[in-house]
Amino acid sequence: MRKNTRRALTATTSLAAGAGVSLGLFLGTGSAHAADLSVPAPKAPAATDLAQAAHAAGTAQAREMAGRFFVHLDQRARHLPVDQAARADITAQAAAKSPEAAGDAVPVYSLSADFVTGKTGSAPAQVAYLAVKSVSADGRQATARVEPQQHGYAVVGMAQGTDELAYAAKAKDGYAFTEPQLNAWYRVSGQQVLPLNESARQSVGEHGTTLTAYQHLVHQRYADKLPGSVYQKSHKYGGVTPATGTVSLADTTPRALLAGGGGAVAAGAGALLITLVTRRRDTTA
Numbered sequence: 001m002r003k004n005t006r007r008a009l010t011a012t013t014s015l016a017a018g019a020g021v022s023l024g025l026f027l028g029t030g031s032a033h034a035a036d037l038s039v040p041a042p043k044a045p046a047a048t049d050l051a052q053a054a055h056a057a058g059t060a061q062a063r064e065m066a067g068r069f070f071v072h073l074d075q076r077a078r079h080l081p082v083d084q085a086a087r088a089d090i091t092a093q094a095a096a097k098s099p100e101a102a103g104d105a106v107p108v109y110s111l112s113a114d115f116v117t118g119k120t121g122s123a124p125a126q127v128a129y130l131a132v133k134s135v136s137a138d139g140r141q142a143t144a145r146v147e148p149q150q151h152g153y154a155v156v157g158m159a160q161g162t163d164e165l166a167y168a169a170k171a172k173d174g175y176a177f178t179e180p181q182l183n184a185w186y187r188v189s190g191q192q193v194l195p196l197n198e199s200a201r202q203s204v205g206e207h208g209t210t211l212t213a214y215q216h217l218v219h220q221r222y223a224d225k226l227p228g229s230v231y232q233k234s235h236k237y238g239g240v241t242p243a244t245g246t247v248s249l250a251d252t253t254p255r256a257l258l259a260g261g262g263g264a265v266a267a268g269a270g271a272l273l274i275t276l277v278t279r280r281r282d283t284t285a
Contacts, residue, residue, distance in 0.1 A: 042123040053105035053146040056153040057132035066134040067094030069158035098137040105130045109177035125177035
């Protein structure tokens with residue numbers, strides 16, 4: 001598998017999987033078939049869900065999380081050791097960041113397991129989470145990852161930059177989605193899958209490909225690595241799921257952590273710091 005060049009979020013539960021359910025992007029059954037696929041668009045979240053997600057990103061708890069995240073970015077820039085950074089009292093620094101949620105919640109679509117396995121009538125992607133921009137007092141931007149919880153929506157993680165929002169804005173007449181194991185971003189227009197970044201161009205070519213051809217491509221890449229596969233049973237990372245990247249602050253090469261069960265939810269400032277990874281900026285069309 002190629003190393004993932006995206007930066008980590010701090011949780012991997014899925015909107016599509018429902019409240020309290022771990023993200024299982026590649027959970028699915030079925031088999032690929034040679035005939036052209038009838039490919040619908042992914043189901044979009046309701047307006048009420050988007051409104052609740054935007055509200056959740058602006059709560060005091062979410063702003064505190066964002067403030068700590070921005071401080072951790074500063075610590076990383078200073079190459080502060082992980083253990084020292086995790087022990088530091090950053091409460092006052094986090095409050096000084098005065099982060100605010102900005103703009104609407106945007107659905108982030110990611111490759112669907114049913115599409116990988118060729119299940120009839122499956123969309124290429126599904127909603128993985130909702131994204132809301134967060135801006136600190138000094139102008140630094142991040143993306144809040146918002147997901148449904150037992151009692152409404154909550155921010156479960158932060159990520160540096162606003163790549164998800166930038167790619168979604170490039171959807172034009174279709175929708176954008178990611179193939180997370182490659183950090184590839186695509187735009188679906190009609191029956192075409194078009195690349196939005198360099199990883200996607202390496203995947204499907206400069207001019208893209210058809211949805212049917214793309215389905216065959218991802219089937220070859222992932223169908224034998226789903227949970228329950230020989231790949232998983234041989235203890236090779238537990239099967240392919242869109243988990244976070246987990247690296248030390250000294251590691252400058254972000255990569256995917258392939259883990260069964262949707263990966264682990266990071267808890268506390270120390271864990272947030274450890275799972276922070278800065279990805280290569282790549283929002284070229």
